[in-house]
Amino acid sequence: MSELAVSTDQSNLPDIRGSYRFDAALGAKGWFKTGGTADVMVCPDDVADLQTFLAGYDAVAPLHIFGVGSNTIFRDGGLEGVTVKLGRAFNTIEIEDGGYVRCGALALDMNVANKAAQAGIGGLSFLSGIPGTVGGALKMNAGAYGREVVNTLESLKALDRQGDLLTLSVDDMHYSYRHSAPGQELLFVEALFKGHAAAPDDLRAEIAEIKQKRENSQPIKEKTGGSTFANPSAEELESAGLATDWGAWRLIDAVGGRGHKIGGAQMPEKHCNFMINTGTATAFDLECLGEEMRRRVFEKFGLKLRWEIRRQGRYAEGQAPLDNWID
Ligand SMILES: Cc1cc2nc3c(=O)[nH]c(=O)nc-3n(C[C@H](O)[C@H](O)[C@H](O)COP(=O)(O)OP(=O)(O)OC[C@H]3O[C@@H](n4cnc5c(N)ncnc54)[C@H](O)[C@@H]3O)c2cc1C
CATH class of the missing domain: 3.90.78.10 (UDP-N-acetylenolpyruvoylglucosamine reductase, C-terminal domain)
Structure with a gap:
């Protein structure tokens, strides 16, 4: 039996509070609505549970993590190894003093922009037109209309393959156009964005303008x-x-x-x-x-x-x- 077969055999998967799913829908749930399934999907309850999983899972076996699949083609033969599916505990957005917005990796970019606007925090409106999650945005240095993640990210939290929790600065991510290079495989769990004070009404108008531009220039319903x-x-x-x-x-x-x-x-x-x-x-x-x-x-x-x-x-x-x- 191969190493991979052993590591994803149900009885060899680490005990966690969350759940495992086998042959779980993946491509059908992404934006392209096509493609294969995940051999194994792990749904951890929270960061600590994900750490438990990683500590017990073979550090060199295939591992994947996605947001909502708005930048991914999932090939038809499916994904080997384990695919991490983040749940509700990763979907948080909190406003902090000093113009900071702290978000879980599963928070939708659009919700981050809207919440920042409500709180009078400018500089994040560009996220309103990007239909992905914070995790995907961190990985891809997502951007639009002259701004991108690198311009507004203060720091982020990530787990390495052993399950250790790391705090990374923007510089650690070595961002370039739609690309990051942190130097190792990481699972992002949280981002801290920093904006500037602005009038909520102006920010809401900015977001409405972005929405209008998108509707005119992109096939957003496809x-x-x-x-x-x-x-x-x-x-x-x-x-x-x-x-x-x-x-x-x-x-x-x-x-x-x-x-x-x-x-x-x-x-x-x-x-x-x-x-x-x-x-x-x-x-x-x-x-x-x-x-x-x-x-x-x-x-x-x-x-x-x-x-x-x-x-x-x-x-x-x-x-x-x-x-x-x-x-
Ligand atoms: C209509 C439309 C318009 C778009 N417009 C823009 C645009 O203007 N600007 C722009 O930059 N992009 C745009 N995109 C692309 C896409 O929305 C972004 O790249 C987005 O950041 C992807 O987020 P996601 O959660 O869907 O990532 P996914 O497609 O799920 O994943 C993308 C990559 O990020 C990694 N990843 C996701 N979550 C994590 C995590 N928690 N930890 C580690 N890695 C992770 C995945 O492994 C994968 O490599 C658009 C897409 C669509 C469909």
Whole structure:
């Protein structure tokens, strides 16, 4: 029996107060509404319970954690090992003196922005348009309209694979565009944001304006994962002989990607860097479509688009990366 099989065998999983679920729905609950299940899902009661789980779980066996899956394609073959599902205890938002907002990792970004606005704390309104959780935002350095997590995060709490509770500064996260690099695998459990004093009415107006802009510029009612690819850097564009204001959408458009479909996956006519599941897409359809865009852009411009959406898990039987996918 393999190490993995032993470590996720029900009788070998650590005793916790929370629960385990087997073959638990995952892809179907994400934003793309497609993809496989989690072999094992652990639902810890609180931070201490998650620590107990981690202390007893093989530190090198596969482990995953997600928020609401608004930036993830869960592959059709499901996720091996254990997937952590945070529950109610991680869904807190507390206002503290001095313009601080302390949030559990499962709190929705939108709720954080609204609560900060109510309390007259400015600087967090950008979170109102990001449909993920604080945990996902910490990982992805989520941002919009010129602000991102790195601009407003004071510190965060995380567990390492042994279950030790760490406090990290913003610098420890080594943030860059939609990317963090804390140097080890971490499970974020709490964030402390710092804002500035502002009038609640002004903040509410800011949030309403963001909502309006989103409704006009993004397919927010579709099964999507936000921007499929990160915008290339100015240096990348220059070395491809392109103007530095070319976004990923323009590259996709230039290679005939607008409206292109593979199975039930489509780069929509209106927002061609926001891949969608039109209803019947498998996770493999979505990934094949993204890779087809990358291949075309590379062949035409010599530039490698970088996925902003994360792809996680195993391919289903009969699926495998195609020979013409680029690295
Ligand atoms: C319509 C739409 C619009 C969007 N607009 C924007 C935008 O303007 N700006 C932007 O930045 N993003 C945007 N996104 C993408 C997405 O909402 C963000 O990346 C968000 O931060 C992801 O949060 P999540 O909880 O859904 O993360 P998930 O998709 O669940 O996970 C994303 C990554 O974060 C990790 N993660 C999640 N929680 C934890 C945790 N507690 N500890 C450790 N790792 C964790 C996961 O392992 C995974 O690697 C958009 C998405 C959609 C669907």
